[in-house]
Amino acid sequence: MNQYTTPIEATFAMQRTVLEQSQRAVEQGFDLQRNAGEMLLSGIESQETFQRQGVEAAETAVESYFEAMETATPAGTNVRAFRENADEGFDRLKELHAESFDQLEASVEEALDGHDELSEESVTAMDEGMDELFAAHEQLQEGTVEMVEQTATHNEEFAERFGSQLDEQAERMADIQEQFEAQSDRQLEQATEFQEQLQSQVERFQEQLEAQAEQFETQVSA
Template sequence: MSQYTTPVSTMFEMQRTALEGSQQAMKQGVSLQKSAGRMALSGMKTGKHLQQQGVEATHTATAQYLDAVEPAMPDETVETLRETTDEGFAQLTEVHAETFDQLLHSFEQGLDDYDEFSAEYLDALDEGFDQLADSHEALQEQTVEVIEETESRNEAYAEQFEAQLEGQMDRIEEFQDRLESQSERQLEQAEEFQNQLESQVEEFQDQLESQAEAFEDQVSA
């Protein structure tokens, strides 16, 4: 390589390394988002189980309280309280299960949709980066060829060489701008889906808190 082609080739290699690094970073970002979603789903299922245990524990404690006060109260009164309590907790258990099942189903559907999107996104990402890499390599070869051909001529062609080199550098800058724009668009799409996933988690948590408060109010009543 000559004094002109060496720095140009080095620059192309640096751009190609940055391109590959960006591609890997995007893939890792998608993978981390999918893992976070599955972990959140697992936590929701654990929360469902814990709240079910809480409702059952409260039911048991109420039944034990009625057992303790039964000798001091009329039989009919205690029996009525038992029936009312059992019916109330049965309804709470049913509502609790239905609510959680609906929320979990909705969240799982969202994760499945994200998995489908991410698979399509990664395929498009690979295809886009492959095209960019091919264009980048072709541009490098063409640039180096122009430099070598022009450089081999005598000094009378110096101005023409400078003009051609400047034109090639302009194309390089345009390519880099295209690469940055595409990377930004892809990152924005990934961030948008991540925000949607986080919003779903927050909404789910709010609904769980509302349900928990409703359970406590009904039990207290």
Template sequence: MSQSESPIRAMFDAQRTAVKQSQQLFKHGMATQRNVDTMALTGLKGQESLQRQQLELAQAATHGYVSATAAMLPSDDAPEVHRTIDETFGRLKQTHTEFYGALEREMERDVDSANELSTEFVDALDEQTDQLLEMTQSIEDQTVQNVDEFSGQLREQLERTQELQDRLEDQLENQTGDVEDLLERQAEQIEQFQQQLEAQTEAVTQQIPVQGTNEPHTKIETHPEHTLESVDGIDADVREQLSEAGIATIDDLTRAGPEAVAEAADVSESQAEEWIEQAEA
């Protein structure tokens, strides 16, 4: 028995017990009625009405029981079941009416005749109740089967969903690794290209002839007296800053002017003027 089947079976068992208890209660009332030796005709009508109400209540309870069962897992058999219930209780009501009609006619003549009719009615009640319980048993079996099938399908769907999720995660992980490898290869290629470009630029620069001659271009050596090293206060860091601004020689310094020198070296204009005065001296 599956985990889902156990509570469903328990619920059906409880409902069957309720139906049987209702049947026993009704039979007990009939047994009590059979034990009455004398019944006033005025009280007979009241008893008939009371038992008729009990039949109506039993019919309504049975409809409720079947509706609650069908609500758990809709079934196409529900309308047929309700129709069968109405037919069953219709026959019971007919039997009940006939019984009391005959009872009124026979009551004064023979009490034994009334007991016989009462027994027939109880037997009919037992038969119809058994049919009802068999019908609800069929509904129970179908309901349990449908629940088990649905549970199995749900488990299979969850398993397929988990498998799909695992595959997607694997694919994402593989694609992420491929992208990282591609980026690394591109970075290496870019670095190699930059190195090749620098090498080609240097080679081309060395091969360009000096204007007015056929000699290739070579690095121009600047005389120490023409460099900024001869100016007091201009150290290597300041020379680098000035060089980035295009001021690499004494001539560059004097032509630049105090404002441009101060801005390039990040010093005051007065300091720049002192450097320029040293360069012009």
């Protein structure tokens, strides 16, 4: 190692660092998308529990009302028939509630499974390609250092030519760094878009569920 090979090895080391950072950025981008989906799925499950408890509380209140009515009204009135209709309505509402959330969760899980499959294939292909790239990179470094050690002289002409080559290499590294930053930004945008798509799906489902609840309330009131 001498004054000429030292900066060459440092340059190759910096290149490897950029490549490794780029590889990690891609993997982290996939992880970010997965985490966003899992957080949304967890929120759906919590929302299902909360809404189911609300339906059950309403059912309990209606049952208490009809029990009081049956006690206070003479035999032969239609209170029992009204109560049976309400019970059937609540049974149907709970059934629709469970079915709707099951469909939503299945849809989100399917999207996550598809994302996992694509991520796994992409990461595997990237890892294989990066392994080959690192191997070729190491061979290039060894060959370059060996060539410089064999041919280097301390004359001014070589120093100027070598300095110019290092400047060009630094410019290429700057370009690689810009590409890496752009790739990181794209990964973040993709993760945000993926989360927004799932959130939009949940909002549409929520609107449908609210419409079903309003329809049920109208039927009970009638």
